[in-house]
Amino acid sequence: xxxxxxxxxxxxxxxxxxxxxxxxxxxxxxxxxxxxxxxxxxxxxxxxxxxxxxxxxxxxxxxxxxxxxxxxxxxxxxxxxxxxxxxxxxxxxxxxxxxxxxxxxxxxxxxxxxxxxxxxxxxxxxxxxxxxxxxxxxxxxxxxxxxxxxxxxxxxxxxxxxxxxxxxxxxxxxxxxxxxxxxxxxx
Amino acid sequence: xxxxxxxxxxxxxxxxxxxxxxxxxxxxxxxxxxxxxxxxxxxxxxxxxxxxxxxxxxxxxxxxxxxxxxxxxxxxxxxxxxxxxxxxxxxxxxxxxxxxxxxxxxxxxxxxxxxxxxxxxxxxxxxxxxxxxxxxxxxxxxxxxxxxxxxxxxxxxxxxxxxxxxxxxxxxxxxxxxxxxxxxxxxxxxxxxxxxxxxxxxxxxxxxxxxxxxxxxxxxxxxxxxxx
Numbered sequence: 001x002x003x004x005x006x007x008x009x010x011x012x013x014x015x016x017x018x019x020x021x022x023x024x025x026x027x028x029x030x031x032x033x034x035x036x037x038x039x040x041x042x043x044x045x046x047x048x049x050x051x052x053x054x055x056x057x058x059x060x061x062x063x064x065x066x067x068x069x070x071x072x073x074x075x076x077x078x079x080x081x082x083x084x085x086x087x088x089x090x091x092x093x094x095x096x097x098x099x100x101x102x103x104x105x106x107x108x109x110x111x112x113x114x115x116x117x118x119x120x121x122x123x124x125x126x127x128x129x130x131x132x133x134x135x136x137x138x139x140x141x142x143x144x145x146x147x148x149x150x151x152x153x154x155x156x157x158x159x160x161x162x163x164x165x166x167x168x169x170x171x172x173x174x175x176x177x178x179x180x181x182x183x184x185x186x187x
Numbered sequence: 188x189x190x191x192x193x194x195x196x197x198x199x200x201x202x203x204x205x206x207x208x209x210x211x212x213x214x215x216x217x218x219x220x221x222x223x224x225x226x227x228x229x230x231x232x233x234x235x236x237x238x239x240x241x242x243x244x245x246x247x248x249x250x251x252x253x254x255x256x257x258x259x260x261x262x263x264x265x266x267x268x269x270x271x272x273x274x275x276x277x278x279x280x281x282x283x284x285x286x287x288x289x290x291x292x293x294x295x296x297x298x299x300x301x302x303x304x305x306x307x308x309x310x311x312x313x314x315x316x317x318x319x320x321x322x323x324x325x326x327x328x329x330x331x332x333x334x335x336x337x338x339x340x341x342x343x344x345x346x347x348x349x350x351x352x353x354x355x356x357x358x359x360x361x362x363x364x365x366x367x368x369x370x371x372x373x374x375x376x377x378x379x380x381x382x383x384x385x386x387x388x389x390x391x392x393x394x395x396x397x398x399x400x401x402x403x404x405x406x407x408x409x410x411x412x413x414x415x
Contacts, residue, residue: 030254031245035242070232074235152199167195
């Protein structure tokens with residue numbers, strides 16, 4: 001199946017039980033899904049299980065996908081992220097050091113293929129750069145929230161700060177990233 | 188909830204980390220406030236972009252085949268899946284309907300499946316209620332590998348097992364035992380299947396020490412086994 005087939009068409013094929021579409025859909029997204037999950041769970045065996053379950057969920061709930069609310073990739077990655085967070089919560093794993101996640105993000109990927117990514121490489125680098133430029137405490141709060149699913153309350157406890165401070169850090173980081181992305185889009 | 192309160196909460200809504208009550212209040216507000224909805228949507232885009240910059244990495248060989256099998260688009264292997272995978276599917280099967288319902292609601296404003304987080308919280312709270320650490324299910328199979336029931340295990344203080352044996356096998360079961368990972372064999376002396384083929388009880392070891400539970404009959408081939 002050609003890469004010209006849209007993500008939405010492949011997802012429709014997956015929902016309909018088309019084996020070729022399912023294979024193409026999996027091939028197109030598996031590196032991103034597995035990479036994200038591995039970033040969160042930090043264990044290859046668990047990451048493989050969670051990534052697999054992500055595609056099962058995509059197949060099962062493909063009918064609920066609404067293109068008006070976002071791209072197929074972000075819909076799928078959100079499923080992956082939430083499943084991965086569920087797993088680390090159920091396992092009561094010690095929270096991964098957010099700085100470890102930041103370092104992984106900065107390394108980028110050997111498997112990254114510019115042709116099959118939603119954002120062009122330079123834009124991904126800008127996002128990564130924007131994360132790096134955040135003050136350390138905001139960066140840690142953002143990573144704990146966005147990748148590790150920690151609530152503001154939990155972040156406050158982990159970082160030894162008041163709830164209000166944790167909320168402010170999350171908010172400041174998100175607003176800075178939004179401004180950074182808007183500036184990128186205006187260039 | 189007022190506009191300023193929703194705006195304060197917007198980053199947490201976008202990241203899917205707002206607590207359930209606040210989230211519900213905010214969603215009610217968003218359903219009637221286009222400005223706040225737009226503000227949350229902008230931040231949701233930021234949260235989405237964050238996920239796309241995680242480093243891509245190819246999974247192990249055979250991944251797409253495993254996916255195809257899991258969704259019934261390829262022939263299933265004769266060999267039973269690894270326990271880890273079964274546990275995940277078991278969890279998914281039981282929480283799936285609740286997740287689906289919650290996710291459809293959540294999707295209205297800030298994306299699909301954000302309520303997975305709450306499901307995990309509920310699962311953790313359930314375990315915490317009885318000081319448990321995990322709950323899992325494993326398939327009981329007979330000597331041919333055919334499914335013959337399910338062994339549910341709970342790790343806590345104490346750990347316990349609940350066994351359900353299919354009708355076709357239950358009459359043959361006369362006793363049971365645990366095999367531990369360090370090679371011990373521990374008889375399940377209180378094992379007695381009821382009319383529905385079920386038995387449950389505390390076990391004298393931690394669940395994580397259990398390698399398998401075996402249900403035995405009179406003949407040498409009458410063995411049903413579930414591996415943990």
